[in-house]
Amino acid sequence: MADKVTIADVARAAGVSRQTVSNALNTPEVVRAETRRRVLDVVEELGYRVNQAARQMRTGRSRLIAARIDPEQDGINGLVGDRFLHGLTETAAHEGYRVLLYTADGDDAETAAFDDLLGAYEPDAFVLTATHHGDRRTSWLAGRGVPFVTFGRAWSEPDAPHCWVDVDGAAGTEAATRHLLSQGHRRIGFLGWPKGSGVGDDRREGWRRALAEVGLGVAGLHRETEDDVAPGEHAARDLLERDPEITALVCASDSLALGALHVARAPGPAWLAGGHPHRPVAVVGFDDTPVAKAIGLTSVRQPLAEVASSCLRLLTHRLDGGAGASPEYLLLPPSLVVRASG
Amino acid sequence: MADKVTIADVARAAGVSRQTVSNALNTPEVVRAETRRRVLDVVEELGYRVNQAARQMRTGRSRLIAARIDPEQDGINGLVGDRFLHGLTETAAHEGYRVLLYTADGDDAETAAFDDLLGAYEPDAFVLTATHHGDRRTSWLAGRGVPFVTFGRAWSEPDAPHCWVDVDGAAGTEAATRHLLSQGHRRIGFLGWPKGSGVGDDRREGWRRALAEVGLGVAGLHRETEDDVAPGEHAARDLLERDPEITALVCASDSLALGALHVARAPGPAWLAGGHPHRPVAVVGFDDTPVAKAIGLTSVRQPLAEVASSCLRLLTHRLDGGAGASPEYLLLPPSLVVRASG
DNA sequence: ATGCATGATTTGATCGTTCAAGTTAGGGAA
DNA sequence: TTCCCTAACTTGAACGATCAAATCATGCAT
Structure with a gap:
């Protein structure tokens, strides 16, 4: 059963030299059309496949x-x-x-x-x-x-x-923020990562931009914290308690968003920690992870x-x-x- | 810097033949200890690394x-x-x-x-x-x-x-079922996949075994359905409505378990579909996916x-x-x- | 002293491919 | 006719490693 067909086997069967077989496959334009046809037929028939290791040795390319x-x-x-x-x-x-x-x-x-x-x-x-x-x-x-x-x-x-x-992370959070604005939210907070991470700063910027476009400022509307559920929950609680008029949160990740949900969804279901009675707050995450899908979290999806x-x-x-x-x-x-x- | 150190370079620098270098690396026992030492030093010094493609050509092994x-x-x-x-x-x-x-x-x-x-x-x-x-x-x-x-x-x-x-999937569902038994549950249902899938049947068997061990039967206690959230929810609802004494469900996957939770958690939070008022029911999933962790779902974890x-x-x-x-x-x-x- | 087994190392060939240079045949221009 | 040019194909070498066989000491028994 087909043990190692080499280029030499093909050459022999097609009545041409090794190099012509190689050319027929890699540089078709230097081979006469009829010869190429014959070679390709034999290649097909014998089931020849180029050996990467050998090719790599000669060309230096491993693919x-x-x-x-x-x-x-x-x-x-x-x-x-x-x-x-x-x-x-x-x-x-x-x-x-x-x-x-x-x-x-x-x-x-x-x-x-x-x-x-x-x-x-x-x-x-x-x-x-x-x-x-x-x-x-x-x-x-x-x-x-x-x-x-x-x-x-x-x-x-x-x-x-x-x-x-x-x-374009900024475009993502901008779209998310616009979406919330279109739903009637006016005071929209942001939960992100400490400044200095390119990705995090970019995502915050999109949120800021969307608010600025409709003449809204961002003072006191954002919190930065480590990217995990518990910190997200903590930061969200802090933000929501200090500013009772916030009705929506844009988050830099689904982890943070999940934490925010623990606080935002009221009344907190018994099985979620922190069922702190609170007004309902809209939350948008980032990455559209399976978790977002599973719990019905609106999220920004990367292509x-x-x-x-x-x-x-x-x-x-x-x-x-x-x-x-x-x-x-x-x-x-x-x-x-x-x-x-x- | 450091362009392609070959075995020949090492051989030259160490004053031995190519084969001896090869032996020092691959068959140390045939080389005199002192020679081997010298070769390895040079290998280190020149930063020689064996070229897989060349080795593969000769040995037929690609690693x-x-x-x-x-x-x-x-x-x-x-x-x-x-x-x-x-x-x-x-x-x-x-x-x-x-x-x-x-x-x-x-x-x-x-x-x-x-x-x-x-x-x-x-x-x-x-x-x-x-x-x-x-x-x-x-x-x-x-x-x-x-x-x-x-x-x-x-x-x-x-x-x-x-x-x-x-x-051992059966051992997993068996452990899950035992855990529920130890919590006082006596009527424990199972949500799984249609018979004929090895994995699914195996997981159901563990549940059955655990119940049998304490003298409980399984008649009418299980449902089989496609592996997704919505089917899981549907099957769980059906099962729980027909048998009002069921207080816990073992599931063949986290997807099914999530569906079951939609039904089981009472009162259903507004944001979860199917907030059908119902008694609280314990649920155990399988695979310990991030979703399980995120929503606090007990689950069987594969190593x-x-x-x-x-x-x-x-x-x-x-x-x-x-x-x-x-x-x-x-x-x-x-x-x-x-x-x-x- | 000779022969022989053993250990340590070297030499030549080879894996399958492509590059570079060489060969051949067929035109067309001088 | 002769010469050169080009298209089409062939030949030999090389990539870097290891296998198999050959070489070279060395020590020991005869």
């Missing part, structure tokens, strides 16, 4: 793209990576690439992983996720001339030398499959096509998934 | 393990695969392997993917997930002598020729990291060590995560 799989986050968020990876794998297969996984905890561990991978498997490129200020990974790769794209803009460099794809395919297209364009002149930046719009919570 | 990444399920369940993949990647790296991703929708598409991968990248083995009755994938691989392990037992064959690792590392150890043992005589089967116990719901 592998390396991506990190995040350690299991403690829950609600963090499975964003799963959807992204799936999209990446699918698009990659389409373009003749495969995705190679690695794990790493922290920037330094990750650059060490780069080094390992490049030494052994020689992936053609890397896809980085979760970029942040002062990201050491990008400079490491750039310094060695390794191609890569990031999911997440280059926060520290307005015109970075590498390609990136990102989701992860599209982000993934864009990342890959930018990469393969540069890898296969010309060297590519200036880097491309792609900012994709998120969408608002409206549910019962707001 | 790649292929695993499928599931298409994004519609939500609540289905991100089980994420935790599993992460564990797999981590353990693989430890054993000198890397995980290669592929996608496929359905058994036939998956065997086609096997064929593609084997032709091009030649992974050393496959890890299959979600085994089921009449699984065409296992016979395909076995027929070609490709090594593989499955996460999920071989449902159709009591003594399959291949290794598998699985979680996915352990499953992953076990899968990999079984594989590498067979790949690196001897051919391995008879296949090993591993059934790991799940654990019950108790939360507010039951």
Whole structure:
């Protein structure tokens, strides 16, 4: 049963040389149409498939793209990576690439992983996720001339030398805020992360912008805290108690939003901690995680499959096509998934 | 900096032959201790790393393990695969392997993917997930002598020729049921999937066993339905209305459990559909998804990291060590995560 | 002193592919 | 006719590692 058909086998069966077979497959224009036809027929018939390892030896190209799989986050968020990876794998297969996984905890561990991978498997490129200020990974790769794209803009460099794809978080929170305004809410708070995280600041900005557009200020309307349910609950309670006129909250994540819901939904169901009697408050989250869907939380959804395919297209364009002149930046719009919570 | 250190470079610098370098790294026992020391020093100094492609050409071993990444399920369940993949990647790296991703929708598409991968990248083995009755994938691989392990037992064959690792679902639902019994519940229902799915039947069996142990029957106490929230809600309502003495429900998944909660939690909070006034009913789910954590649902947790590392150890043992005589089967116990719901 | 087994190292060949250079045949221009 | 040019194809070498077989000491028994 089909044990290793090599290019030589095909050449013999088609009555041509190895190189002609190779050309018929990789550089069709230099082979006479009729010859090419004959070769391709034999390829089909024998079930020939190019051996990547051998090709890689000669060309230096592995057709592998390396991506990190995040350690299991403690829950609600963090499975964003799963959807992204799936999209990446699918698009990659389409373009003749495969995705190679690695794990790493922290920037330094990750650059060490780069080094390992490049030494052994020689992936053609890397896809980085979760970029942040002062990201050491990008400079490491750039310094060695390794191609890569990031999911997440280059926060520290307005015109970075590498390609990136990102989701317009500000547009997302802006849409969420507008939605709440259209529902009649006038005093809309924001629950976010401490300043300095690019993503968090961006999401807060969209909320601020939407309010500013209709002439509303934001003083005293926001809280910053760690990205988890309990802190979110705490911050929401604080915010709502200090400003009794707040009727809606926009949150930087579904985790925070879930915490906010614990406070906002009145009367708190017995099984939710903190059933503090309170006026009903609309809540919007971010990421549209399964949790949001399960509990009816309105949330901003990132087009992860599209982000993934864009990342890959930018990469393969540069890898296969010309060297590519200036880097491309792609900012994709998120969408608002409206549910019962707001 | 550091462009391609080959084994020849190391050999030259250490004053030995290529083969001796290779031996020092792969077959230390045939090299004199002092020579080996010298070679390893040079390896370290030059930063030599073996080139996988070249090694693969000669040995036929790629040190790649292929695993499928599931298409994004519609939500609540289905991100089980994420935790599993992460564990797999981590353990693989430890054993000198890397995980290669592929996608496929359905058994036939998956065997086609096997064929593609084997032709091009030649992974050393496959890890299959979600085994089921009449699984065409296992016979395909076995027929070609490709090594593989499955996460999920071989449902159709009591003594399959291949290794598998699985979680003892019956033990999980049994523990859940016992827990409810210990809380004083006597009439405990079960929400599961239509008979014929190995996993579903297994989980129902654990519940039945626990009740039988204390002399309770199961007649009229269970419902079977599709694995989603709405069907779960519907089935739960039906079950609870027909038997007013049921005070607790064990479910085959968190999706079903969430549906059940919509009915069970009384009075239904306004934001949950189906706030049908009802007595409080305890609910236990299965898989301990983020949703379970978020809403305080007691659930059975699968030790996915352990499953992953076990899968990999079984594989590498067979790949690196001897051919391995008879296949090993591993059934790991799940654990019950108790939360507010039951 | 000779032969032989054993341990340590080296040499040549090979995996399957593509690059670079070489060969052949067929036109067209001089 | 001769020469050159181009299209189409072929040949040899190389990528970097390991396998298999060959070489070279070294020690020990005869």
